[in-house]
Amino acid sequence: MSVRYQNWRDDYQSRLKTPDQACEAIKEGDLVSITILCPAPLVGAFVNRAKQLNRVDFRTLAPNNPDLFNPAIVKGEKEIEIFIGDAMRPSHDAKISTYLPNTFMLGMKATDNNREEARLPDVFLTPCSVPNEQGYVHFGPHMWMRKSYAKRCPKTIAIVDPNMSKVHGDVWMHVSEIDTFIEGAIKLVDRPGVEERVRTLSPEPLRPQLLELLEKVSNEQLALVEAMFHAFPPELLKTSLGMVEIDPAAQGIANNLRGLIRDGDTIQVGVGQPSSLMFLAGAFDDAKHLGVHTELGSPGLAKLWARGIVDGSRKTLFPGKSVAVAWTGCDGEDLKIIADNPAFELHLPENILNPALMSQNRQMTSINSAIAVDLLGQIASEDRFGGHMVNGTGGQPDTHIAAALCKDGRAITVMRSTAMEGSISKVVARHDAGTLVTIPRYLADTIITEFGVARLLDKNHRQRAEELIAIAHPDFRGELREQAKELWG
Template sequence: MTVICPAGELDLSRFLRRGDRIVAGQACGEPSTLLEALLEQGEKIGELSLFIATSFSGLLTGESDAFALSSMGAIGALRTAARAHRLRVVPCHVSRIGPMLEDRTLGCDVAFVQVSPADGEGRHSLGLISDHVRAAVHAARTVVAEVNDRVPYTFGESLHVSEIDCLVTVSRPPIQVPAAVPSPVDTAIAAHAAPYIGDGAVVQVGIGAVPDALLRLLGDRTDLGVHSGMIGDGLVDLVEAGVVTNARKEIDAGVSITGALIGTDRLYRFADRNPAVRMRAAAYTHDAAVLGRLTNLVTLNSALEVDLSGQVNAEQSGSSYLGGTGGQVDFVRAGARSPGGRALIALPATAKGGTLSRITAALSGPVTTARTDVDVIVTEFGAAELRGRTLAERARRLIEIAHPDFRETLSRTAHEIERRGY
């Protein structure tokens, strides 16, 4: 039987046990009211842990002792917790979170989710986030759902009221992530990436300044499709301009597929009861078999640094954990293998005010995407196509898109690679 509870009367001790492992909806689907209650009440319950993939609410800074915090990376506001050494990182691809919940590798005793109001049949849409929400619900002993009347009703993944143990009613603006304002460097990177996206291409982009800048350059394309782990406000512009039609997709024709809406009220109003937008689990959005059915798939992901062999680090810079594995590898492999497709990794050529090269002789952190998977690296100085190239040729091409101030130093390493052949 579902317990209905106004937010001000929520007593989590009725539903949580000491030592419970909680998995919460992420990004703009973050159940803020439930997390606020957890921060207030968790310490009394004791020995709780929370897994959340990303967070933009600003609630999870790691300052509280109400629970132990873990994630697949330090994305969004979770960087604060990482800097405070209060974030436990579980390295994993987005496509693997759901399976790890289902087979109990990643424990989930309680699922915290945010949903829309129900339809006439008692089905709540998952609103702004799908990815691994249903996997968490299936694994959990207890499901606590924040029903927010400000969350759009989106088509795709849903949750029936009978699957909810505690239904907490709220009315508050969902988390918003405004589009970034691209810098001249971001715009230059986007300009080198844009030629890879032709008419009829299916695009996957994340959020941030470079993806936003890239979308602004696609206004003259026709019949673009969307199959992405996340989408932002830029999609609305391209749909309204008639650029995104999804007409040429081999699957999901006429529909933009995503697992997360990360934007503002403009995007949320657009997605509300819109059959041209469908929310799907990561088991679909990131699945190799599904992605393998798409031709002309062009994927865009980011990096912290790339070494001269093409290894990509998107997670850690020295001792600072700044990113995560996310869905990068899932989409890099898909874009590189798609007939007519490409997989782009974009990054500025320098960091720390121009004093540090992001094209580097050796990575300062882990390998997120292997050099065997990498396709195209893009900076503000150009695009280096690496697929099928020797290590020596890769080094030469990457130096050409490095900042001029660092090319001479990098060339010394490249000379050794040329001499050895590896």
């Protein structure tokens, strides 16, 4: 055994710094990658360092500090990868930030092939677990690209999160492989203290609901709202913690999807709406021996394993295991089931979301959401109104292509038939000029709304229009038929 493994505790101690000391590693003109759900003390230290520099660029996913997008504070390119989301949309709308149109399957290709155009971040900021007895840390249930970047970036700064639950899979790195650690900036969640504040400080009528919610949340979730948990309205807490309600349209979609799910399917379910509601809406309740090979989780995913519906027994890849790149999107009850459960594994996205691998699964079935679909089957999942981005690609291209290539697979797109309280049809004759098409028409397969199932595979343009008009909201079908007749006869 090498010295670095024998003496890892000494090595680890030598790498400990305060947040501000750690961020001194960031130099003028660096590109810094800030991981999804990066803890506030580390993001705050980055902002403090950025104030000292004339320019520092950053790449991020789902940050929690608005100062990042203040041009007067952080001067440099502000780059969003994979997914935009509500928090970052205003900065993108204002052209303060820009979007990096990479995918999981190709995200590390330029770097790994030493391409001239590769832009590997100089510094990577991430949380990690407390080291285990052998000197290894992992990156928690929200791993995403954390290990991928930590393996490659010249410098990694890791803040130790004692609330991080143990996960299984390709998640470990030795402390000697990480440049700098920060300890003590994140405190262990005091669950009894939160409960005491709820019982003594929260409005009395709200206490039963808050105590019920407290039972359901994981430590990772509770850490985000610990100080003010007792003061939050329960409905706001439910929303922030991913506790969703099933609306009638989503239930109708789930009922239609239910008839397409086969025993032994390997499923992927996207985080968007309404796909993320499909577990709770019962879309998989009639099936047996399902497997999971997905980008991330959704509420109810792990509970299907607890009920025996998901067992992975017929999977080609990782049999008996549910695999993902993160369990983000699962609710607190799911996360408690997943914690230290070897039936659930995380792996690097450039590996398991590569369609060349993923398509080898038996009956690979992808289920993702869309913002709009035109009558040719072009699927727009990122923007509406001609280039106004509301989301990024996420893992939809990777997973949809995998299901399309799988010999007995099915690539399913789910969406409500209307938007904006029924005033706009999401089935459109043609997309507005400038619309970003996420899935081209020649990869379209099956589209589901609350009004039915459109089967597009092996259909010509006119037949596709007929299929899609049949699942549009009835209020818009006449107009769509007239437009289709004009366009294709």
